[in-house]
Amino acid sequence: xxxxxxxxxxxxxxxxxxxxxxxxxxxxxxxxxxxxxxxxxxxxxxxxxxxxxxxxxxxxxxxxxxxxxxxxxxxxxxxxxxxxxxxxxxxxxxxxxxxxxxxxxxxxxxxxxxxxxxxxxxxxxxxxxxxxxxxxxxxxxxxxxxxxxxxxxxxxxxxxxxxxxxxxxxxxxxxxxxxxxxxxxxxxxxxxxxxxxxxxxxxxxxxxxxxxxxxxxxxxxxxxxxxxxxxxxxxxxxxxxxxxxxxxxxxxxxxxxxxxxxxxxxxxxxxxxxxxxxxxx
Amino acid sequence: xxxxxxxxxxxxxxxxxxxxxxxxxxxxxxxxxxxxxxxxxxxxxxxxxxxxxxxxxxxxxxxxxxxxxxxxxxxxxxxxxxxxxxxxxxxxxxxxxxxxxxxxxxxxxxxxxxxxxxxxxxxxxxxxxxxxxxxxxxxxxxxxxxxxxxxxxxxxxxxxxxxxxxxxxxxxxxxxxxxxxxxxxxxxxxxxxxxxxxxxxxxxxxxxxxxxxxxxxxxxxxxxxxxxxxxxxxxxxxxxxxxxxxxxxxxxxxxxxxxxxxxxxxxxxxxxxxxxxxxxxxxx
Numbered sequence: 001x002x003x004x005x006x007x008x009x010x011x012x013x014x015x016x017x018x019x020x021x022x023x024x025x026x027x028x029x030x031x032x033x034x035x036x037x038x039x040x041x042x043x044x045x046x047x048x049x050x051x052x053x054x055x056x057x058x059x060x061x062x063x064x065x066x067x068x069x070x071x072x073x074x075x076x077x078x079x080x081x082x083x084x085x086x087x088x089x090x091x092x093x094x095x096x097x098x099x100x101x102x103x104x105x106x107x108x109x110x111x112x113x114x115x116x117x118x119x120x121x122x123x124x125x126x127x128x129x130x131x132x133x134x135x136x137x138x139x140x141x142x143x144x145x146x147x148x149x150x151x152x153x154x155x156x157x158x159x160x161x162x163x164x165x166x167x168x169x170x171x172x173x174x175x176x177x178x179x180x181x182x183x184x185x186x187x188x189x190x191x192x193x194x195x196x197x198x199x200x201x202x203x204x205x206x207x208x209x210x211x212x213x214x215x216x217x218x219x220x221x222x223x224x225x226x227x228x229x230x231x232x233x234x235x236x237x238x239x240x241x242x243x244x245x246x247x248x249x250x251x252x253x254x255x256x257x258x259x260x261x262x263x264x265x266x267x268x269x270x271x272x273x274x275x276x277x278x279x280x281x
Numbered sequence: 282x283x284x285x286x287x288x289x290x291x292x293x294x295x296x297x298x299x300x301x302x303x304x305x306x307x308x309x310x311x312x313x314x315x316x317x318x319x320x321x322x323x324x325x326x327x328x329x330x331x332x333x334x335x336x337x338x339x340x341x342x343x344x345x346x347x348x349x350x351x352x353x354x355x356x357x358x359x360x361x362x363x364x365x366x367x368x369x370x371x372x373x374x375x376x377x378x379x380x381x382x383x384x385x386x387x388x389x390x391x392x393x394x395x396x397x398x399x400x401x402x403x404x405x406x407x408x409x410x411x412x413x414x415x416x417x418x419x420x421x422x423x424x425x426x427x428x429x430x431x432x433x434x435x436x437x438x439x440x441x442x443x444x445x446x447x448x449x450x451x452x453x454x455x456x457x458x459x460x461x462x463x464x465x466x467x468x469x470x471x472x473x474x475x476x477x478x479x480x481x482x483x484x485x486x487x488x489x490x491x492x493x494x495x496x497x498x499x500x501x502x503x504x505x506x507x508x509x510x511x512x513x514x515x516x517x518x519x520x521x522x523x524x525x526x527x528x529x530x531x532x533x534x535x536x537x538x539x540x541x542x543x544x545x546x547x548x549x550x551x552x553x554x555x556x557x558x559x560x561x562x563x564x565x
Contacts, residue, residue: 003391010388021376084372092366093389
């Protein structure tokens with residue numbers, strides 16, 4: 001193991017440990033698990049509708065909880081370290097600034113990974129529980145049993161899960177970038193949330209920019225180009241809705257979105273490292 | 282003796298932003314600290330002590346000028362490997378305990394395995410935080426204990442130079458004495474210690490050489506002996522003299538043309554009296 005990796009791992013482990021020892025994340029997780037478990041009690045519809053509702057509810061819960069964890073975790077990144085001056089005792093050591101940032105990002109992503117894993121396991125358990133319940137009440141015929149099992153064990157759910165994780169990892173990348181510019185935790189959370197929301201309009205801005213030509217004024221063109229080129233396209237992750245609706249989404253498309261996310265995270269972290277390198281502490 | 286820290290014409294200006302101008306924190310600072318010295322940076326609040334230290338550590342970039350640590354440009358990894366640092370009023374990650382803090386700083390310095398564990402235990406003993414104290418969360422520590430834990434964290438990678446920014450600020454007299462004793466011990470171990478303070482009596486106790494800063498500029502620099510010794514006077518402390526003998530001595534001195542500036546029973550320093558009054562078991 002190289003010294004550099006050892007240092008990155010130390011920062012990541014510390015970031016993860018700090019989050020784990022804070023009650024807010026445990027409360028969020030418990031709240032999400034209760035929401036996921038409680039979804040099983042909606043049973044007034046047909047079995048197809050029940051599964052659709054369950055998936056809709058489950059992914060919305062996982063996605064929203066993940067976003068809150070990402071934003072709250074981001075608030076603790078660089079600005080909180082500067083406010084508490086703990087950053088001084090870290091960066092005066094033989095630790096490169098990009099290593100510190102990479103460790104912070106990995107720590108936050110590890111926290112999200114563990115929380116997504118726990119929520120995913122509970123969601124999977126709820127789906128299997130629903131499967132057993134419905135087979136008991138409606139599963140007289142073999143075709144019905146097979147249809148219920150197909151809904152509960154749909155492999156496309158993994159695609160949706162991977163897409164949620166990728167979307168949240170991009171949000172964490174944005175948070176790291178803003179935390180290198182900020183002096184307050186509120187700024188980081190507000191900016192990350194704002195870009196996340198604007199990201200859902202990125203495709204509209206891109207189309208307008210490409211199609212507007214000479215008609216739009218330079219100021220509008222500049223704005224549209226800025227949004228189109230600099231803000232990640234969060235509409236790409238709407239594939240999750242397609243999967244929940246029962247539509248087929250090719251793995252190739254999913255992998256392309258995952259690759260786009262990976263590339264975007266790389267760009268965000270590189271920009272964050274460049275900005276952080278010149279910052280006075 | 283070779284040079285541990287060297288600066289030349291070091292200058293730092295801070296931009297206030299939004300067109301509010303600039304603040305000059307350090308101006309043309311020339312400095313040379315030899316290896317093995319205990320070097321004091323003195324000055325009132327806002328005199329540029331912490332800024333100068335941060336430039337040597339690479340936490341702040343100089344506006345102009347140069348700084349080197351053991352021959353390496355300040356701020357480089359090679360330079361930072363040589364330095365352990367304890368900032369003023371340090372706020373350590375409160376969710377860690379004392380042992381975890383030292384281990385974390387060791388890992389940040391690239392250490393690991395048995396080497397790190399051995400060093401952690403050695404330092405816990407050195408700063409008297411072994412046993413149960415080392416397992417307590419940092420948020421339950423007194424200010425003195427926090428400073429000692431921070432000092433252990435600064436020493437974990439066995440640096441050549443230890444920089445302490447106001448190490449005794451806000452610490453009670455007993456804690457302050459312990460930190461000064463630790464500084465002396467570090468000197469005995471051959472370390473270079475650079476520390477800042479505005480508590481002059483405490484600096485006098487431990488520093489070999491000092492520099493006095495004011496508004497970012499160097500006012501004075503030199504060995505304490507050379508700066509403070511009043512060569513035109515002579516002082517004797519004696520015991521066992523009765524009142525008649527004291528009078529005789531005074532007359533004898535006056536007959537030889539000496540002016541008696543001060544006489545009488547010496548007073549003990551309040552700090553010494555206070556510390557003597559505390560029994561060991563009452564100390565925090």
